[in-house]
Amino acid sequence: MTPAGRNQAAIELLEAVEDAPKRPADAVANDFFRSRRYIGSGDRRAVSDRVWQVLRARRRLDWWLQGNATPRLLVGASLLLEGWTLSGLAQSYSGGRFAPEILGRNEHARLARLEGHTLDHPAMPEPVRLEVPDWLHPRLAARFGPALATEMAAMAEPAPLDLRANLLKGTREQAQAALAAEGWQAEPTPLSPWGLRIAGRRPVTTGPAFQSGLVEIQDEGSQLIALMVGAQPGMRVVDWCAGAGGKTLALAATMQNKGQVVACDVSAPRLDGAVRRLRRAGVHNVERHLVVAGDKWAKRRAGGFDRVLVDAPCTGTGTWRRNPDARLRLREADLLELLPKQASILDAAQALVRIGGRLVYATCSLLAEENEGQVTDFLARHPGFVPVPLARAWPLDTPAPGAGDWLSLTPAPGAGDWLSLTPARNRTDGFFAAVLERVA
Numbered sequence: 001m002t003p004a005g006r007n008q009a010a011i012e013l014l015e016a017v018e019d020a021p022k023r024p025a026d027a028v029a030n031d032f033f034r035s036r037r038y039i040g041s042g043d044r045r046a047v048s049d050r051v052w053q054v055l056r057a058r059r060r061l062d063w064w065l066q067g068n069a070t071p072r073l074l075v076g077a078s079l080l081l082e083g084w085t086l087s088g089l090a091q092s093y094s095g096g097r098f099a100p101e102i103l104g105r106n107e108h109a110r111l112a113r114l115e116g117h118t119l120d121h122p123a124m125p126e127p128v129r130l131e132v133p134d135w136l137h138p139r140l141a142a143r144f145g146p147a148l149a150t151e152m153a154a155m156a157e158p159a160p161l162d163l164r165a166n167l168l169k170g171t172r173e174q175a176q177a178a179l180a181a182e183g184w185q186a187e188p189t190p191l192s193p194w195g196l197r198i199a200g201r202r203p204v205t206t207g208p209a210f211q212s213g214l215v216e217i218q219d220e221g222s223q224l225i226a227l228m229v230g231a232q233p234g235m236r237v238v239d240w241c242a243g244a245g246g247k248t249l250a251l252a253a254t255m256q257n258k259g260q261v262v263a264c265d266v267s268a269p270r271l272d273g274a275v276r277r278l279r280r281a282g283v284h285n286v287e288r289h290l291v292v293a294g295d296k297w298a299k300r301r302a303g304g305f306d307r308v309l310v311d312a313p314c315t316g317t318g319t320w321r322r323n324p325d326a327r328l329r330l331r332e333a334d335l336l337e338l339l340p341k342q343a344s345i346l347d348a349a350q351a352l353v354r355i356g357g358r359l360v361y362a363t364c365s366l367l368a369e370e371n372e373g374q375v376t377d378f379l380a381r382h383p384g385f386v387p388v389p390l391a392r393a394w395p396l397d398t399p400a401p402g403a404g405d406w407l408s409l410t411p412a413p414g415a416g417d418w419l420s421l422t423p424a425r426n427r428t429d430g431f432f433a434a435v436l437e438r439v440a
Contacts, residue, residue, distance in 0.1 A: 001043040004092045004099035007075055009039065010050040011100055014071035017051070017325065025055060025325035041203070048201075054078050055324040056156050059128045060119050065110060072100060073107060080114040131156060131324075135332045136317075139367055147424070151366075154424035159321045161198040162189065162428075164218040167253040167400060168282045172196060178209040191426070192223040193398055193407040194250070213280040218246055221318075221421045221428030225311065225362045226250035227409075228419060228433045230395055233258035235306040240264050240349045245274030245286075247311055252283040256399055261286045262305075302351045307358050310349045312342045314363040314370050318430020321423055339369060346378050350385065353438045359385065362433040371432035372418065384440040387417040393435035394419075 001009065013032050017025045029051070033044050054061065054074050061077050062069050069077075076089055089111065095102040103111070120129060127137040130152040144151045163186065165175035172188060176196055179186045184202055189195030196215065198204070209215045231237045231251045239248045242263035251261050263286055265271050271288045278286055289297055315335055320327050346361060353359050361378070363370050379385060394412035413419070413426055419433040 001039065001046075002098065004094060004096065006043060006046050006050065007079070007092050008098055008100045009036075009043070009047045010054075010075050011071045013047060013051050014054060014074060017055075018071065021329060024323060025051070026323070045201075050075065050078065052158070052324065053082075055328070056131065057119055058324075058328055059131050060121075060124065063121075063124055063128050064114055064117075073110065075100075076103070076107070076111050077114055080111060081117060081119045086112055086115045131327065133327065133330060133332075136330070139369075143366060143368055151422055151424045154422070155320045155430075156324075157321055157423070158200070159219070159423075159429065160427075161200065161202055161204065161217070162219045162223075163196045163198070163204070163215040164192070164223050164250060165194045165196060165215055166213055166249070166281050167194065168257060169212065169214045171400070175209060175215050178214055179204070179207075182207040182209060189220040189223075191410055191413055191428075192220045192227065193400075193409055194253075195220045195223050211280070213282055216246070216249055216277070216281065218250065219322075219429045221364075221426070221431035222246060223250060224413075224419065224421065224428070225309075225360070225431060225433050226254065227395060227398060228362075228393060228435055229254075229307050229309050229360050230358065230393070230435075231255050231259075231261075231307050233399065235259045236304060237261045237307045238264060238305050238309065238349070238352055240308055240310045240352075241312060241345065242274065242288075243267070243270045243311075245271075245277050247309060248274065248286055249277060249281050249283060251309070252278075252281070252286055254399055255285065257283065257285045259285060262289055263287070264289045264291050266291045298348060298352055303354045305352045305354060305357060307360065308349050308352050309360045309362065310345055311362045312345055312370075312374075314338060314342070314365040315367060316364055317366045318364040318422070318432075320430075322429065335367070335369065339374070342370060342374050343377065346374065347381070350378075350382055350438075355438050355440065357438055358388065359436045359438065360433060361436065362431065364429055364431055366422065366430045366432075371420070371434075375418070375434045375436070379436070385436040385438055388435040388437050389417050390414060390419055390435075 016032050017028050020028050061074055064077055065073055093100040093103045127134045141148050165172040176186050184198050186196040186198050189197050204210050226247045231254050233256045242248050242265045245263055248263045268290050316326055350359055390412050397406040397408050400407045421428045421431040
């Protein structure tokens with residue numbers, strides 16, 4: 001593709017994203033490229049990078065364009081603010097075959113204001129400069145204080161590709177070697193004993209390491225949530241909000257396929273989607289359960305599990321570096337709707353935990369209301385649970401392939417009662433986890 005053709009494809013992909021406001025941008029992009037298989041891998045990467053640059057800078061681009069920012073204007077503004085000239089942009093918007101239509105008089109005038117400038121400007125309000133919704137800015141400022149700008153800058157950077165070596169299939173070293181044989185340089189993650197990190201977005205899912213189940217795509221922070229569960233061989237474990245089974249797979253691996261994991265969710269399609277992943281990973285100690293209204297399953301199994309993980313539905317504010325479009329869709333009403341739902345899920349799941357067992361509450365949110373606030377309120381409602389301090393909840397080692405083998409872990413990332421991860425501090429997505437032990 002020519003540069004002009006790439007710009008036109010980026011405009012079309014942005015239009016597709018805007019036409020599907022409730023769908024994640026990466027899902028829209030997958031469909032977009034699947035229907036255009038003639039676009040080569042290098043061109044796909046260039047088009048995707050341009051679109052994601054626009055999504056990461058959307059508030060600032062809107063500020064420069066002063067409203068009615070069409071995909072054509074957004075792509076043009078993005079190019080100008082990173083150094084293109086207006087004459088070069090006009091040549092790209094030539095109206096030729098596969099090129100964007102010629103700039104209209106109004107478009108030309110609006111874009112001309114941007115020539116010679118860079119993306120940031122001192123007159124921008126702080127929420128615009130930091131790319132956060134106005135309503136959310138005070139909450140994030142209270143959460144991070146003087147570190148807010150640093151945290152949001154890290155959130156604006158593209159995320160690396162994190163993988164989890166599947167201990168049921170081999171060691172991290174074996175997974176690293178398998179990826180190297182495919183041409184991918186993967187480095188061990190600093191915190192997860194199973195993690196491997198590859199710079200940038202790479203198509204590893206088509207290679208033998210992924211296809212054989214030796215590796216699974218999973219952010220290091222998500223791997224640490226599974227680690228915090230402390231699931232050991234022979235235990236009975238529930239993944240209460242299992243979704244498509246990412247953490248379920250990690251739990252089964254730490255248990256070496258011994259014991260029982262029950263993957264529960266309210267969505268049948270999500271649970272059905274886990275089947276192929278479980279089969280590919282070589283997992284056979286997992287059963288699935290669809291949670292429906294009036295379900296007696298949990299009541300009949302009250303107090304029957306050693307560990308219950310509640311990876312609760314949340315605002316997803318910790319995943320913005322992977323899903324920059326999510327911040328554009330998030331509304332305060334979404335948060336207010338989620339808070340009682342999270343509390344209700346916790347109240348239902350706690351009944352499954354035996355005395356001496358542990359309930360692990362986790363989110364991929366940065367917001368105190370969804371994290372520490374939920375846990376504090378839960379403990380007030382359920383005095384039979386006590387928090388397990390991070391220093392005691394953090395495992396010193398974890399099972400590895402082979403009977404009697406164990407992996408030693410690094411010290412816990414932080415102190416206090418909770419695990420709190422952010423891109424700036426930990427180079428992971430934003431995650432929160434609290435380990436609560438049932439004592440009565």
